[in-house]
Amino acid sequence: MPSNRGAKSLPETSAESGKVRAADAIYQVLRHDIAFGRLMPRQRLVESDLCERFGTSNHNIRQAFELLDRVGLIERKANRGVEVKALSADELKDLYDMRVILQAEGARRIDLSRSAEIVAKLTEINDAYEKALDEGRFEAAAEANDAFHMTTFDYCLNAELAKLQRSYWLRASAIISRALSDSSLSHGSRRDHREIIAAIRDGSVDRLAEVAVAHIRPAVDVYRRLYGLF
Structure with a gap:
């Protein structure tokens, strides 16, 4: 089971409200987790665990994954799902x-x-x-x-x-x-x-x-x- 240390509820927000979208906020948290070694290279990121951690939907987690993927911090592997990118x-x-x-x-x-x-x-x-x-x-x-x-x-x-x-x-x-x-x-x-x-x-x-x-x-x-x- 994932640790709930630092877990937080991220409200659904919109661009029109001027607030950070939930997916963007999750992306920033996960980016820092990767950057500071709390999530290690090749560690799996499981949607259901992250939904529980952030108190949010699969949709927001998948959007956060898209943002992380776009900047090369994660990779998708057959039969393993999403992992933190391990650089050679x-x-x-x-x-x-x-x-x-x-x-x-x-x-x-x-x-x-x-x-x-x-x-x-x-x-x-x-x-x-x-x-x-x-x-x-x-x-x-x-x-x-x-x-x-x-x-x-x-x-x-x-x-x-x-x-x-x-x-x-x-x-x-x-x-x-x-x-x-x-x-x-x-x-x-x-x-x-x-x-x-x-x-x-x-x-x-x-x-x-x-x-x-x-x-x-x-x-x-x-x-x-x-x-x-x-």
């Missing part, structure tokens, strides 16, 4: 290679004519990120980290590139967030965020691209070590 060493390498390309190219296409606006937003988000880390609230830190990077994507001058950046960021959720609870790595992340902000403030495109690429390597190394992907 080659898949991890390919995903990292794509993120390097997207980080570098995205950094070069940030709209630096709006640098003051970008810096103000990133600084506010990063303050919340660092506060959450200091207090050991790692899920809040993950949300702030998402917001920090999604904000940089918002200012990319190439809309198609920004769309790819967002997609690959979500696909890498399980890699990115596992490193946040490691104090040595979180210190590096704080430093990188500050350097990203400084590079944008200074209009240093080459430095911004360099830091943006270096920033993603430690989390990949943690994931590789955790799951023996060498």
